[in-house]
Amino acid sequence: MSLSPSPADQTALDCYFPVRQTTPVVVASPHSGSLYPAPFLAIAAVPLTALRRAEDAFVDELFRAAPTLGMPLLAARFPRSYVDANREPYELDPGMFEGPLPRPLNHRTTRVAAGLGMIPRVAASGEAIYRGRVPSEEIEHRLETCWRPYHVALSMAVEQTYSLFGGALLLDAHSMPSSASGIGLRDRDQRVDIVLGDNHGEACAPHLIECAERCLREQGLRVLRNQPYAGGFTTQRYGRPALGRHALQIEINRSLYMDEARHEKLATFGVMERIMAGLMEEIARHAVETLIPRPLAAE
DSSP: OOOOOOGGTTOOOOOOOOOOSSSSSEESSSSOOOOHHHHHHBBSSSSHHHHHHHHHHTTTHHHGGGGGGTOEEEEEETTTTOOOOOTTTOOOOOGGSSOOOSSOOOSSSSSHHTTSSSOOBBBBSBBBSSSSEEEEEHHHHIIIIHHHHHHHHHHHHHHHHHHHHOEEEEEEEEEEEGTTTTSTTOOOOOOOOOEEEEETTTTSSSHHHHHHHHHHHTTTTEESSSSSSOOOHHHHHHGGGGTTTTEEEEEEEEEGTEEETTTTEEEHHHHHHHHHHHHHHHHHHHHHHHHHHOOOOOO
16 A cells, blocks of 8 residues: 655645455545645735635545555645635636636635635635735646646546446535534534535435444444535535445544644544445445446346
């Protein structure tokens, strides 16, 4: 098993590959990156602590067993507040930028309206990230150095998996703040631990999300589907069940494994890591049984 990133990908992402891929599953973490470019921090209007609240902190580590289970693991190194890889490439607010735009931008989306385009306008707290307008050349710079390398690597991993097995499942790993999942000292019985997103049934076969939900519920976790997270650009782009490509997004309540205020792992981190390893193992077994075409029996 290779536990070192491929040299060509070290700037934008880490790619961990098994010695031999044995399952039609790829795992990706687009929002766990924490390498903040100095020029970005220099023009930010909010402190690093505010920027880090957008991270899916430690999610790549929760899934680090993937290569030992025979599946690739890809993790962005750049932070979500710098580039959001789970957005369309030109899903941007034109009012953010100064100078000529490289092309018309897709600005009529609810995500852009909320300030959460491919280059986010606001931090997780709702505060403006930048003091002023961003030079428009930053659009192509960030696409070339972050967004495109990530998706080129991810597309290759999915297509190679499909070529090997005749089917592929992308497990897109995320975390959600406890404030978005109904958890708190007064309403722990109403908490949501996991949200599974399949773009409302469009991104993966029903039996795959059913397998994931059953596995997680057996661990005592409270699971919802598609509310409030049905999946973003990644599930929409890579989830094409009719073409043998499936995508399933998983959102994990951060309070299950980390102190959100201190940005530190809790003692329960190892428990959640083992649960995610078990999920990957079970869904990989299910994917092998259901996604890989069987040869026709001889007449």
